[in-house]
Amino acid sequence: MDGKATDDKPPYVPGHALLDGRTAVVTAAAGAGIGGATARRLLEEGARVLVSDAHARRLEETGKALADEFGPDAVASLVCDVTDEAQVRALFKEAARLHGGLDVVVNNAGLGGTAPLVDMTDAQWSRVLDVTLNGTFRCTRAALRAFRDSGRGGVVVNNASVVGWRAQAGQAHYAAAKAGVMALTRCAAVEAAEFGVRVNAVAPSLALHPHLVKVTSAELLEDLTAREAFGRYAEPWEVANVIVFLASGYSSYMTGETVSVSSQHP
Numbered sequence: 001m002d003g004k005a006t007d008d009k010p011p012y013v014p015g016h017a018l019l020d021g022r023t024a025v026v027t028a029a030a031g032a033g034i035g036g037a038t039a040r041r042l043l044e045e046g047a048r049v050l051v052s053d054a055h056a057r058r059l060e061e062t063g064k065a066l067a068d069e070f071g072p073d074a075v076a077s078l079v080c081d082v083t084d085e086a087q088v089r090a091l092f093k094e095a096a097r098l099h100g101g102l103d104v105v106v107n108n109a110g111l112g113g114t115a116p117l118v119d120m121t122d123a124q125w126s127r128v129l130d131v132t133l134n135g136t137f138r139c140t141r142a143a144l145r146a147f148r149d150s151g152r153g154g155v156v157v158n159n160a161s162v163v164g165w166r167a168q169a170g171q172a173h174y175a176a177a178k179a180g181v182m183a184l185t186r187c188a189a190v191e192a193a194e195f196g197v198r199v200n201a202v203a204p205s206l207a208l209h210p211h212l213v214k215v216t217s218a219e220l221l222e223d224l225t226a227r228e229a230f231g232r233y234a235e236p237w238e239v240a241n242v243i244v245f246l247a248s249g250y251s252s253y254m255t256g257e258t259v260s261v262s263s264q265h266p
Helices: 034-044 056-070 085-099 122-150 172-195 210-215 218-227 236-247
Strands: 023-026 048-053 075-079 104-107 154-159 197-204 258-261
Touching: 023 034, 023 085, 034 048, 034 056, 034 104, 034 236, 048 056, 048 085, 056 075, 075 085, 085 122, 104 122, 104 236, 122 154, 122 172, 122 197, 154 172, 154 236, 172 197, 172 258, 197 236, 236 258
Parallel strands: 023 048, 023 104, 048 075, 104 154, 154 197, 197 258
Antiparallel strands: none
């Protein structure tokens, strides 16, 4: 990244040490999507990061690449399926073991899919809700317990979606899950304020990366892109920049908010 704009994309913003000395956990951080971009941005801002994902091979590749670039003391990885409570507990236990505490948790894990509601199966509904909403609940609960017990405060940033606000055909399960993430964020923020913890969320629309291209039709990608005010999709790092802002002291008086990283919001 050389800090120069290309075509209609903005320049990549260099780190400004916003998270020096902080420790962070990022779920679903393998690959080239928002989670991977967030892990990189946190590291560029000076944080030490424990990356996790349910996909062991991709996580190993991501962890190794980041450790080679930022140093083995700055990066660690652990497989975690957020639908498994035992694995979630192990993730937060490992974060405490590695760094002696925790400051930032980014709940990025989510699962989409397309199915008309009239044909949607219980299994399709439940799987999306379990990863996207229940997984965020499990990790938020674990984070709040860790922050409360440490007495040092902390920040949770959840990944929601503009689909939690607006309707999209075939997305009833995903929209319900992301709307639930928004509501969970608000309620958790109110409860966590008493022990100095902030809980916010980002709501992206289309942050394009190779895996998304594989599982989404060209027609839908074109339609979603056309809806955006800038006439283009977001780069994953542009969403990660907002996550960094919410994780940093620059947002010290913000909690319970869902910040749209898109022009598609109410």
